[in-house]
Amino acid sequence: MEGNIRPAKNDSQDLLSLIDFLLIKFPSNDSQIQEKIKELDLEFIREDLPQLLESMNLGVERIRNISKSIRTFARQDREYKTVFNIHEGIDSTLLILKHRTKANQQRPAIDLVRNYGDIPQVECFPGQLNQVFMNILANAIDAFDEANEGKTYAEIETNPNRIQINTSIIEENQVQIQIEDNGGGMKPETKDRIFEYGFTTKDVGKGTGLGMAIAHQIITEKHGGTITCDSTLGKGTIFTIALPI
Numbered sequence: 669m670e671g672n673i674r675p676a677k678n679d680s681q682d683l684l685s686l687i688d689f690l691l692i693k694f695p696s697n698d699s700q701i702q703e704k705i706k707e708l709d710l711e712f713i714r715e716d717l718p719q720l721l722e723s724m725n726l727g728v729e730r731i732r733n734i735s736k737s738i739r740t741f742a743r744q745d746r747e748y749k750t751v752f753n754i755h756e757g758i759d760s761t762l763l764i765l766k767h768r769t770k771a772n773q774q775r776p777a778i779d780l781v782r783n784y785g786d787i788p789q790v791e792c793f794p795g796q797l798n799q800v801f802m803n804i805l806a807n808a809i810d811a812f813d814e815a816n817e818g819k820t821y822a823e824i825e826t827n828p829n830r831i832q833i834n835t836s837i838i839e840e841n842q843v844q845i846q847i848e849d850n851g852g853g854m855k856p857e858t859k860d861r862i863f864e865y866g867f868t869t870k871d872v873g874k875g876t877g878l879g880m881a882i883a884h885q886i887i888t889e890k891h892g893g894t895i896t897c898d899s900t901l902g903k904g905t906i907f908t909i910a911l912p913i
């Protein structure tokens with residue numbers, strides 16, 4: 669599609685310069701021509717058309733990114749593991765969650781801080797890892813929704829909701845992924861049960877209590893890694909995942 673917009677831009681420039689050429693070559697006081705030029709607001713078209721085409725170009729670029737992310741996110745896992753770029757997995761998940769992280773009437777956009785280290789590709793089931801990122805990030809956003817209750821837009825703006833993601837190599841043969849939020853955190857008794865099947869503090873219909881249990885199973889059983897959770901009530905939560913390279 670983008671391939672069509674550039675030529676369209678050139679064609680429209682050509683047409684505009686043809687009009688200029690004709691107006692110079694055949695200067696006319698013909699009132700009908702002058703009126704038509706006014707009626708169509710030629711000057712406006714001259715300025716607006718390239719901008720319009722440029723914004724179409726940007727739109728196409730955005731659609732391209734989203735569709736690429738959906739394809740990355742929804743990778744069908746085969747029987748065997750494949751090498752995967754973890755950062756692409758996290759980015760595609762964040763893009764899919766964009767409707768929840770962008771600004772709304774209650775709060776500004778969630779601040780997303782990516783501290784991506786120089787890590788190698790990981791042998792894994794990509795679709796499953798993306799599921800883990802999705803479950804953790806969705807919980808962080810849920811935690812913000814709760815922590816923001818009763819706060820004004822301005823209050824949240826001075827102390828913004830922030831998700832920070834760090835990736836690094838540890839002990840030479842493992843990659844570490846940390847996902848941290850400054851939401852409301854958890855009570856110790858919640859934290860202790862976080863990986864239990866069916867454990868939730870959310871209302872019926874809002875949470876099933878499966879997100880972290882599934883994440884735990886995917887990381888430990890399917891990938892031979894570890895996942896731990898640290899949380900302080902009123903301060904925030906941090907998940908640490910380690911995966912063998």
Ligand SMILES: Nc1ncnc2c1ncn2[C@@H]1O[C@H](COP(=O)(O)OP(=O)(O)OP(=O)(O)O)[C@@H](O)[C@H]1O
Nearest residue numbers: 807808811853868869870875876877878879880905
């Ligand atoms: N980042 C977080 N901040 C605060 N509490 C959290 C966070 N992540 C998880 N929790 C707590 O852990 C509980 C279990 O999380 P889990 O994702 O397994 O289930 P859920 O979010 O309640 O439901 P769902 O199955 O829809 O994910 C949550 O109900 C919540 O109390």
Ligand SMILES: [Mg+2]
Nearest residue numbers: 803807879880
């Ligand atoms: Mg959840």
